[in-house]
Amino acid sequence: MTEFEFIYNFLVRQHDDDVLLGIGDDAAIVRPRAGYDLCFSSDMLISGKHFFADAAPEDIAHKVLAVNVSDMAAMGATPRWVLLSAAFPELDMLWLNKFCGTLFEKLSQYDISLIGGDTTKGNLTFNITIIGELPQGQALKRSGAKLGDDVWVSGQVGMAAAALDGYLGKVVFPEAVWQECRQKYLRPVPRVALGRELLLLAHAAQDISDGLAQDLGHILKASGVGAELWADRVPILPALRGCAPVEQIRAWQLSGGDDYELLFTAPEAVRAQILAAGEASGTQLSRIGKIIKGTKLRILDDAGGEIHLHKTGFDHFG
Ligand code: ADP
Ligand code: MG
Secondary structure, eight states: OOHHHHIIIIIOOOOOTTEEEOBTBSSOEEOOOTTEEEEEEEEEEEBTTTBOTTOOHHHHHHHHHHHHHHHHHHHTOEEEEEEEEEEESSOOHHHHHHHHHHHHHHHHHHTOEEEEEEEEESSSEEEEEEEEEEETTOOOOSTTOOTTOEEEEESOOSHHHHHHHHHTTSOOOOHHHHHHHHHHHHSOOOOHHHHHHHTTTOSEEEEOSSOHHHHHHHHHHHHTOEEEEEGGGSOOOGGGGGGSOHHHHHIIIIIOOOOOOEEEEEOGGGHHHHHHHHHHTTOOEEEEEEEESSSOEEEEOTTSOEEOOSOOSOOTTO
């Protein structure tokens, strides 16, 4: 199969009316709705680094889209269009069929159009550039956290990092726990509906990709504030608690990455509305800390003792 057979036989599909020019020209043209700002982000996945070299094509497709959609969720944006740049060692029809099957299934689930990209030969690598819409002037930035804000997190945190240790053979989990953790690692669910609900409610937000402690640190730095984080309140799959010592569980939760849950701050006054936003979007929400004066992140256990992490998160060059 040639590059152009791949592009025209696998990638060209029906798209929404807001795509004025899709795949096939030198560039794509889209028309945003009146009253919206455009929001852009890009995330790259490399074989052997972000996924195992022998990972299933369906899982890779899921993840490369999910991590990008998650960045839109973290802004409160609605994802609309993507460009996919990919390097393949070879164009294997069977592999690409599976990859594109999941990719287009997920794109249609989120009502996103694939409008362009690039295809080259090389080590298996994917980059998606995603474009979303935000009601004009609204966004969930990292810089808005205020003194006294509650710190909230969606879903359960730490399972993806536990799964990674499972894959690396460091821990063996009971089958049911392993399946749940694997699912979370391979197929994260971006919190788009929640993000949208949080517009005008949350002061600051970001998604957890590199570790809760490190990612909360980004909000603190951008906002010029400190925080208390209550480690024992961070939710996790209950059955996972019995599978490892508490220090290990905390490391998965606080320094592990790949959760793609939303971490956000909001004033106490809107607690009831936040919980309603969780219900409206079908997302479990937990209050796990408080924004305080200063610039530091203090991590406390339920007894009030301070926890010092070995590392706060993942850094490619760290
Ligand atoms: P150019 O030479 O201008 O870079 P290409 O020949 O690489 O154009 O691509 C032809 C068309 O196919 C363009 O519209 C481009 O956006 C699209 N395209 C190429 N690769 C991909 C891909 N992996 N996903 C989506 N669209 C792609
Ligand atoms: Mg090109």
